Amino acid sequence: MKATCWMGKKHVEVRDVPDPAILNARDAIVRITSTAICGSDLHLYNGFVPTMEKGDVLGHEFMGEVTEVGPEVRNLRRGDRVVVPFPIACGRCNMCERELYSLCENSNPNAWMAEKLLGHSPCGIFGYSHMLGGYAGGQAEYARVPFADVGPIKVPDSLSDEQVLFLSDILPTGYMAAEHCDIQPGDIVAVWGCGPVGQFAIASAYMLGAERVIAIDRFPYRLRIARERAGADTLNYEEVDVLEVLKEMTGGRGPDACIDAVGMEAHTPGPAYAYERAKQAMMIETGRPFALRQAIYACRNGGTVSVAGVYGGFIDKFPMGAVMNRGLTIKTGQTHVQRYMRPLLERIESGDIDPTFIITHRMRLEDAAEGYQTFLTKEDECLKVVLKC
Amino acid sequence: MQPHQTTADGDGRLGTALGWFSIGLGLAELAAPGGIARLAGIEDDDRNRNILRAFGARELAAGVGILARERPTGWMWGRVAGDAVDLTFLGSSLRGDEASRGRIAAATAAVAGVTALDVICGRRLLHTKPEPGARSGAVRVATSVTINRPVGDVYAFWREFENLPRFMHHLESVDVISSRRSHWKASAPAGMAVEWDAEIVDERPNELIAWRSLQNATVSHEGRVTFQAAPGHRGTEVHVELRYNPPAGAAGRAIAWLFGEEPGQQVRDDLRHFKQLMETGEVPISEGSLGLRQPAQPLSHPPAAR
Numbered sequence: 001m002k003a004t005c006w007m008g009k010k011h012v013e014v015r016d017v018p019d020p021a022i023l024n025a026r027d028a029i030v031r032i033t034s035t036a037i038c039g040s041d042l043h044l045y046n047g048f049v050p051t052m053e054k055g056d057v058l059g060h061e062f063m064g065e066v067t068e069v070g071p072e073v074r075n076l077r078r079g080d081r082v083v084v085p086f087p088i089a090c091g092r093c094n095m096c097e098r099e100l101y102s103l104c105e106n107s108n109p110n111a112w113m114a115e116k117l118l119g120h121s122p123c124g125i126f127g128y129s130h131m132l133g134g135y136a137g138g139q140a141e142y143a144r145v146p147f148a149d150v151g152p153i154k155v156p157d158s159l160s161d162e163q164v165l166f167l168s169d170i171l172p173t174g175y176m177a178a179e180h181c182d183i184q185p186g187d188i189v190a191v192w193g194c195g196p197v198g199q200f201a202i203a204s205a206y207m208l209g210a211e212r213v214i215a216i217d218r219f220p221y222r223l224r225i226a227r228e229r230a231g232a233d234t235l236n237y238e239e240v241d242v243l244e245v246l247k248e249m250t251g252g253r254g255p256d257a258c259i260d261a262v263g264m265e266a267h268t269p270g271p272a273y274a275y276e277r278a279k280q281a282m283m284i285e286t287g288r289p290f291a292l293r294q295a296i297y298a299c300r301n302g303g304t305v306s307v308a309g310v311y312g313g314f315i316d317k318f319p320m321g322a323v324m325n326r327g328l329t330i331k332t333g334q335t336h337v338q339r340y341m342r343p344l345l346e347r348i349e350s351g352d353i354d355p356t357f358i359i360t361h362r363m364r365l366e367d368a369a370e371g372y373q374t375f376l377t378k379e380d381e382c383l384k385v386v387l388k389c
Numbered sequence: 390m391q392p393h394q395t396t397a398d399g400d401g402r403l404g405t406a407l408g409w410f411s412i413g414l415g416l417a418e419l420a421a422p423g424g425i426a427r428l429a430g431i432e433d434d435d436r437n438r439n440i441l442r443a444f445g446a447r448e449l450a451a452g453v454g455i456l457a458r459e460r461p462t463g464w465m466w467g468r469v470a471g472d473a474v475d476l477t478f479l480g481s482s483l484r485g486d487e488a489s490r491g492r493i494a495a496a497t498a499a500v501a502g503v504t505a506l507d508v509i510c511g512r513r514l515l516h517t518k519p520e521p522g523a524r525s526g527a528v529r530v531a532t533s534v535t536i537n538r539p540v541g542d543v544y545a546f547w548r549e550f551e552n553l554p555r556f557m558h559h560l561e562s563v564d565v566i567s568s569r570r571s572h573w574k575a576s577a578p579a580g581m582a583v584e585w586d587a588e589i590v591d592e593r594p595n596e597l598i599a600w601r602s603l604q605n606a607t608v609s610h611e612g613r614v615t616f617q618a619a620p621g622h623r624g625t626e627v628h629v630e631l632r633y634n635p636p637a638g639a640a641g642r643a644i645a646w647l648f649g650e651e652p653g654q655q656v657r658d659d660l661r662h663f664k665q666l667m668e669t670g671e672v673p674i675s676e677g678s679l680g681l682r683q684p685a686q687p688l689s690h691p692p693a694a695r
Contacts (some may be wrong), residue, residue, distance in 0.1 A: 003686060008435055020687040022694045024671045050446060053677065055684030070694065072670065090669040094537050094623055106665045109678035112654060116450060124675065127685065134677020134685045144687065146673055282420045 003140035028148030059139025085337035091150035174200025181257030254300035263309025286313030
């Protein structure tokens with residue numbers, strides 16, 4: 001089959017690799033019909049995630065048709081149309097029983113690697129480094145899905161691939177980021193980053209009752225989409241002093257909750273960027289946390305900072321003094337996608353949200369390399385690339 | 390987390406020096422992999438640069454680990470394992486045409502020298518562990534896991550010794566001879582096979598199993614596993630403790646480690662597999678976990694489904 005393989009920094013290739021086979025009794029094989037490139041795939045593409053090997057199959061946002069199931073998978077049958085969640089979860093451990101699926105204690109066969117860097121291991125993730133499992137990903141024609149009796153959700157034929165594909169990751173991720181904000185009547189939420197997750201965080205904050213959402217980015221087209229499609233007020237951080245303007249917009253209080261939908265490769269104007277970028281290149285720190293620092297400073301006393309952006313290792317100059325003295329709450333985590341798929345599918349069916357508004361590029365799987373480059377450089381106002389198989 | 394304590398003894402100082410050496414080398418490998426590659430005489434291409442960066446990250450982690458830990462034995466053995474990888478890498482580079490053999494030989498000698506220091510330091514730190522009643526050179530491994538199943542189920546599965554090879558990687562078979570005696574067969578480091586008889590020395594249903602190897606064992610050892618209910622209905626805590634004397638004494642152990650068979654890690658992995666089997670009914674595997682440096686892509690000859 002054809003599969004998108006990581007071949008080194010800023011180098012992916014669609015190559016011929018063997019078809020996947022059932023390896024365990026709870027596996028299923030899915031023939032992929034649609035898959036997407038995630039913003040977090042760009043961290044792999046840019047070489048910021050350790051334990052990648054040349055030839056790794058990428059991709060963790062995918063859906064398709066079940067072609068084969070292992071003997072212990074009783075809820076799926078050949079021909080079922082499913083969306084596959086990116087965290088691999090067993091459904092039986094203490095964490096899964098608490099619906100903290102991305103913290104599954106059993107799904108990472110390389111847990112010892114993650115323990116070295118993180119202390120304990122989170123779940124395994126499709127196509128996202130050996131430290132997080134070493135699983136072949138879904139930017140391919142077929143994928144093996146472990147614990148298929150827990151993860152994949154069947155979707156009705158009345159909905160198109162594009163309407164349901166983002167249930168695999170970014171729609172639940174934006175939603176969980178907003179849910180972490182514990183939004184109360186009158187709350188103002190600020191969102192750093194107007195990429196796909198930021199857009200869904202904005203839309204979700206409104207679904208959960210936010211009075212007003214303020215979105216922060218530097219790309220005019222992304223701010224325009226946040227304004228026109230997700231309903232946010234927008235700030236371009238290259239044009240205004242974000243902290244001052246946020247104070248002004250909230251009567252001096254600061255936003256009740258702040259969402260970091262940027263993560264470890266943030267940007268900022270001026271020499272601070274060069275300084276942190278250099279430290280990152282030398283691996284003295286793995287993240288450039290400009291957005292996170294600003295979100296912490298901006299947040300009102302006693303407010304919540306919700307971190308949806310991906311961080312890999314260590315960051316410097318974390319303003320813990322602000323967090324502690326002003327009683328902020330930080331909530332974060334890889335998304336417990338399995339928990340959100342069904343309620344969000346219902347919201348799509350009822351028309352509460354149409355996730356297709358973020359799609360700007362549709363390509364064939366064979367053109368994945370071009371897709372990565374376009375998404376990275378944000379050429380042609382790229383916001384989301386969907387690959388069709 | 391234990392507070393950092395400076396040890397005044399020589400092993401502590403040797404360990405600290407090796408820790409700083411790790412950090413320095415790690416930073417150099419990360420910041421200037423090209424320069425290090427040329428210095429070591431290996432080809433300065435993207436692959437080697439990436440490998441050197443990875444080595445650098447590993448050195449940094451080992452260095453920080455050694456300096457930050459009160460008793461850095463584990464991290465010291467991490468250094469030994471890392472040295473083994475470096476030696477393997479330099480050895481494979483020696484076969485490359487474009488490599489400068491003299492420089493590689495020098496670099497290999499340097500790494501081998503540091504390896505020797507690491508082994509000495511690791512051994513001494515290991516020996517400083519209080520081991521009342523243990524013979525000199527014995528290795529003690531203690532580790533634990535929580536399994537989301539009732540104590541009775543977890544105990545019963547383990548007590549059925551024929552089940553053990555299902556989650557113990559190196560164990561090939563266990564044959565029960567009598568109520569107290571059993572015959573064990575395992576694959577050992579460097580492709581050797583070992584067999585021994587063991588007897589149960591203490592047993593309390595749903596609580597504890599303790600055993601020891603009998604006279605014929607190549608690897609003389611004793612072990613105990615305890616089972617207790619975890620608080621708040623979290624299942625069962627399983628604690629395993631093993632003491633053993635490796636073949637050919639401490640030298641054999643060092644060799645075993647150089648082959649990448651660090652026993653503490655192996656016991657931890659086996660216990661994790663036990664948990665996986667008890668909770669999910671299978672030991673999850675990924676395409677990339679089936680071999681060292683195996684890319685995460687489907688295999689052309691997958692193992693038979695389990």
